[in-house]
Amino acid sequence: MIGVIGAGAWGTALAQAMASNGEDVVLWARDPAVADTINDSATNPAYLPGITLSPSVRATSRIGDLAAAEAWLVVTPAQAMGEVLRTAPAGDQPLILCCKGIEAGTRRLMSEVAPAARPRSPIAVLSGPTFAHEVAAGLPTAVTLACADPALGERLVQRIARPTFRPYLSDDVVGAEIGGAVKNVLAIACGVVAGARLGENGRASLIARGFAEMSRFGRARGARESTIAGLSGLGDLVLTCSSQRSRNFALGFGIGEGRTAAELLGDRRTVAEGAFTAPVLRAAADEAGIDMPVTAAVCDLLAGAQAADVIRTLLSRPLRAEA
Numbered sequence: 381m382i383g384v385i386g387a388g389a390w391g392t393a394l395a396q397a398m399a400s401n402g403e404d405v406v407l408w409a410r411d412p413a414v415a416d417t418i419n420d421s422a423t424n425p426a427y428l429p430g431i432t433l434s435p436s437v438r439a440t441s442r443i444g445d446l447a448a449a450e451a452w453l454v455v456t457p458a459q460a461m462g463e464v465l466r467t468a469p470a471g472d473q474p475l476i477l478c479c480k481g482i483e484a485g486t487r488r489l490m491s492e493v494a495p496a497a498r499p500r501s502p503i504a505v506l507s508g509p510t511f512a513h514e515v516a517a518g519l520p521t522a523v524t525l526a527c528a529d530p531a532l533g534e535r536l537v538q539r540i541a542r543p544t545f546r547p548y549l550s551d552d553v554v555g556a557e558i559g560g561a562v563k564n565v566l567a568i569a570c571g572v573v574a575g576a577r578l579g580e581n582g583r584a585s586l587i588a589r590g591f592a593e594m595s596r597f598g599r600a601r602g603a604r605e606s607t608i609a610g611l612s613g614l615g616d617l618v619l620t621c622s623s624q625r626s627r628n629f630a631l632g633f634g635i636g637e638g639r640t641a642a643e644l645l646g647d648r649r650t651v652a653e654g655a656f657t658a659p660v661l662r663a664a665a666d667e668a669g670i671d672m673p674v675t676a677a678v679c680d681l682l683a684g685a686q687a688a689d690v691i692r693t694l695l696s697r698p699l700r701a702e703a
C-alpha cells in the first residue's frame with residue numbers, strides 16, 4: 381500500500397496513477413469533506429474535476445491511517461509540509477517529496493525540511509513536467525526521482541513506475557528541487573508577458589534568461605547542470621511557461637492583464653507556489669550575490685508594482701554578455 385499526503389490536484393492525480401495497476405492507495409485529505417466526497421463519489425471535484433478515481437484509492441482525513449503504507453508521497457503545499465509531517469504517525473517509511481517550493485523564513489528546501497520533521501524517514505524527490513490532470517488521465521509523463529541512496533532510489537523507481545508514468549533515477553536531490561521551485565517563479569513572469577500581449581519572442585527570451593537564472597542559482601547550491609537541463613529543470617520550465625493550465629502562469633497572466641497580485645491571490649482556492657517562493661528565492665540569491673533579475677521583477681509585481689514599469693526596468697538594464 382502506498383500513502384499519499386495531500387488531496388489537492390497533484391496528490392489526487394498521483395494517487396490515481398499509483399492505483400492504475402490495482403495498487404491500494406490511502407490518500408490523506410486535510411479536509412474531512414474532501415475525503416468523504418472522494419470515498420462517496422470516486423471524484424475530487426474541488427481539486428481534480430472530471431477524473432473518476434480507481435476503486436483502490438481510499439481517502440481519509442485521519443493522518444494516522446497512513447501508518448500501514450510502505451512509502452508516502454508527500455504532496456502538500458510546500459509551506460505546509462513540515463507542519464503536516466510533524467503530525468504524521470511515527471515510523472520510518474521513505475518519503476517521496478512531490479511539493480515544489482522553498483520554505484519561507486528558514487529558506488530551506490523540502491529535502492531539508494522533511495528530515496528535520498521526521499528524522500527516521502529516508503527521502504527522495506519527485507519532480508518534472510507533470511500537469512496533474514494529464515497524469516490522472518493516464519497520458520504519458522516522465523519525471524525525475526532523485527535520491528541520495530542509489531539502492532533506495534532504484535527500489536522507489538521500480539515501485540512507482542507505471543506504463544505511462546516513467547521515473548528517471550537521479551542522485552541529485554538538490555538539483556531536482558531547485559528546478560521545480562524556481563520554474564514556478566519564472567512561469568509567473570512568462571504569464572505576465574502573455575497577459576500583457578508582449579509576444580512570443582519575449583516569452584521565449586524569458587524562458588532562456590530564466591533558465592540562466594535557474595542554472596546560476598543551482599550551481600551555487602551544488603546542483604548538477606545536467607539536472608537543471610533535465611526533466612525537473614528545463615522540462616518543467618518549458619511546460620509551465622507555455623500554458624494557462626499552469627496556476628503560476630495564470631497568476632502572471634492576470635497581472636499582465638492589469639489585475640493586482642493581491643486580488644488574484646485572494647480569489648485562489650488552489651496554490652500558486654511561485655508567489656511564496658519568489659521572495660525567499662530573491663532573498664537567498666541576494667545574500668549569495670547571484671544575479672536573478674527575472675525573479676526580482678516577479679517579486680516587485682507580487683508586491684504591487686505596475687507591470688509596465690517592471691518590464692521597462694528589466695529591458696533597460698545595462699547590456700551585457702550572454703554567458
Ligand SMILES: NC(=O)C1=CN([C@@H]2O[C@H](COP(=O)(O)OP(=O)(O)OC[C@H]3O[C@@H](n4cnc5c(N)ncnc54)[C@H](O)[C@@H]3O)[C@@H](O)[C@H]2O)C=CC1
Nearest residue numbers: 387388389390391410456458460479480511512650651653
Ligand atoms: N497540480 C500540479 O499539476 C502539480 C503540483 N505540484 C506541486 O504539488 C504541491 C501541491 O499542489 P496541488 O496538489 O496542485 O495543490 P492544490 O492547490 O490543488 O491543493 C492543495 C491541497 O493542500 C491542502 N492544504 C492547503 N493548506 C494546507 C495546510 N496548511 N496543511 C495541509 N494541507 C493543506 C488543500 O486543502 C488542498 O488539498 C505544490 O507544491 C505544487 O507545486 C507538483 C507537480 C504538479
Ligand SMILES: O=C(CO)COP(=O)(O)O
Nearest residue numbers: 508509510511626627628
Ligand atoms: O508543477 C506543475 C507542472 O509540472 C504545475 O504547475 P502549476 O503549479 O503552475 O500549475
